Amino acid sequence: xxxxxxxxxxxxxLVLMALGLYGVLSKHNLMKKVIGLxxxxxxxxxxxxxxxAKWGATVPVIDPELDATDxxxxxxxxxxxxxxxxxxxMVATLGVALSIIVLIYRRYHSLDxxxxxxxxxxx
Amino acid sequence: MKPVxxxxxxxxxxxxxxxxxxxxxxxxxxxxxxxxxxxxxxENTIEDTDTPNIVTSILADYRGYxxxxxxxxxxxxxxxxxxxxxxxxxxKTIR
Amino acid sequence: MEKRYGNLIVELAxxxxxxxxxxxxxxxxxxxxxxxGGGFQGGAILAAMAILLRLSLGMExxxxxxxxRLMPAFAAAGLLIFAGVGVAAxxxxxxxxxxxxxPVQGVSEPSLHHNGILLAELGIALSVxxxxxxxxxxxxxxx
Numbered sequence: 013x014x015x016x017x018x019x020x021x022x023x024x025x026l027v028l029m030a031l032g033l034y035g036v037l038s039k040h041n042l043m044k045k046v047i048g049l050x051x052x053x054x055x056x057x058x059x060x061x062x063x064x065a066k067w068g069a070t071v072p073v074i075d076p077e078l079d080a081t082d083x084x085x086x087x088x089x090x091x092x093x094x095x096x097x098x099x100x101x102m103v104a105t106l107g108v109a110l111s112i113i114v115l116i117y118r119r120y121h122s123l124d125x126x127x128x129x130x131x132x133x134x135x
Numbered sequence: 136m137k138p139v140x141x142x143x144x145x146x147x148x149x150x151x152x153x154x155x156x157x158x159x160x161x162x163x164x165x166x167x168x169x170x171x172x173x174x175x176x177x178e179n180t181i182e183d184t185d186t187p188n189i190v191t192s193i194l195a196d197y198r199g200y201x202x203x204x205x206x207x208x209x210x211x212x213x214x215x216x217x218x219x220x221x222x223x224x225x226x227k228t229i230r
Numbered sequence: 231m232e233k234r235y236g237n238l239i240v241e242l243a244x245x246x247x248x249x250x251x252x253x254x255x256x257x258x259x260x261x262x263x264x265x266x267g268g269g270f271q272g273g274a275i276l277a278a279m280a281i282l283l284r285l286s287l288g289m290e291x292x293x294x295x296x297x298x299r300l301m302p303a304f305a306a307a308g309l310l311i312f313a314g315v316g317v318a319a320x321x322x323x324x325x326x327x328x329x330x331x332x333p334v335q336g337v338s339e340p341s342l343h344h345n346g347i348l349l350a351e352l353g354i355a356l357s358v359x360x361x362x363x364x365x366x367x368x369x370x371x372x373x
Contacts, residue, residue, distance in 0.1 A: 034140060083173065108216050115219060202354070206357050
C-alpha cells in the first residue's frame with residue numbers, strides 16, 4: 013500500500029501501456045493498430061517524463077535572478093531532451109505508417125487484416 | 136481470439152506492475168536517473184554555453200550528435216513518405 | 231482539402247489567426263535559449279500554421295506561399311544548415327558539432343556556443359517545418 017502511494021504515476025502509465033498493447037493485439041483494422049501503437053508510444057514518453065520529476069524542483073531553465081545551479085532545484089533535463097526528439101520522430105514515423113496504409117488500401121481495397129491476408133493468398 | 140488477447144494483456148500488465156515496484160519512488164531527487172550525469176549539465180550550462188535553458192543546451196550542444204541523427208531520421212521519414220505516395224510523370228503510382 | 235473550405239467565417243478566422251501563430255512560432259524558436267522552446271517545437275508550430283491555412287483556404291491559394299515542391303528542399307536546407315555548423319567546427323580544429331572551435335575572431339567560447347546553438351536550432355526548425363508539411367501534402371494529395 014505504501015508502494016501504491018509513492019508509485020501511483022507509474023500505475024497510470026501502465027494502464028495506458030496495456031491499453032495500447034491491447035489495441036495492437038486485438039484490433040483487425042490497420043488504422044486502429046496504428047492508433048494503439050501511438051498510445052503505447054505516448055505511455056513510454058510519459059514514463060520518461062515522470063522519471064525526470066523531482067519534488068520541490070522547477071522547470072530546467074536557470075533563473076538569472078536566482079543564479080543558483082543546485083541540481084536539486086531543477087528537474088532532470090536529460091529525459092526531456094530525449095523525449096523532445098522522440099515526439100517529433102513519432103510524428104514522422106506516423107506519416108510513414110499512414111502512407112504505407114494508403115498504399116495497402118490502393119492495392120487490396122481493404123484495411124481489415126484478415127481480408128488483406130485472404131486477397132494476398134488469392135494473388 | 137479476443138479472450139486470448141485479453142489474457143496476454145493482463146499478464147503483461149501483471150509482470151510490469153511487479154517490476155514497477157522496484158522503481159525508485161516518484162519524484163525522488165536521489166533516484167539513479169537524477170544522479171548520474173544530469174547534475175553536471177545543470178551546474179555547467181551557464182559557463183560552458185551561456186544558455187540558461189538547460190534542455191536547449193543539451194539538445195543542440197552537449198548531445199548535438201544525437202540531435203543531428205534524429206533530424207536525419209525525420210528527414211528520411213519525410214522523404215520516404217514523399218517517395219511512397221508520389222505520382223510519376225506518366226501519371227502512375229506505386230501499386 | 232484540395233478545395234477551399236467555403237465558409238466565410240472559418241476562412242476569415244483562420245486568416246486572422248495565422249500571422250499570430252507565425253509570430254509565436256518564431257518567438258519559440260528564437261527565444262528558446264531563455265524560455266522553454268527550441269527548434270523542434272517552433273518548427274511544429276510553424277507547420278501547424280501552414281496546415282491551418284491549407285485546410286481553410288485550399289491548396290490552390292496556399293501553394294503560392296508554401297509550395298509543396300519546395301518542402302523537401304526546406305527540409306534538406308535545414309539539415310544542411312545544421313551539418314554546416316558542425317563542419318565549420320571541424321575547420322576550426324575541433325570535433326564535429328563542437329561549436330567552441332568555430333573560427334570567428336574576437337568572440338569568447340561560451341558566446342560561440344550560444345550562437346552555434348541558435349544556428350543549429352534554426353536548421354532543426356526549418357527541417358521539421360519542411361518534413362511535417364511535406365508529409366501532410368503527400369497524404370492529402372491522394373486520388
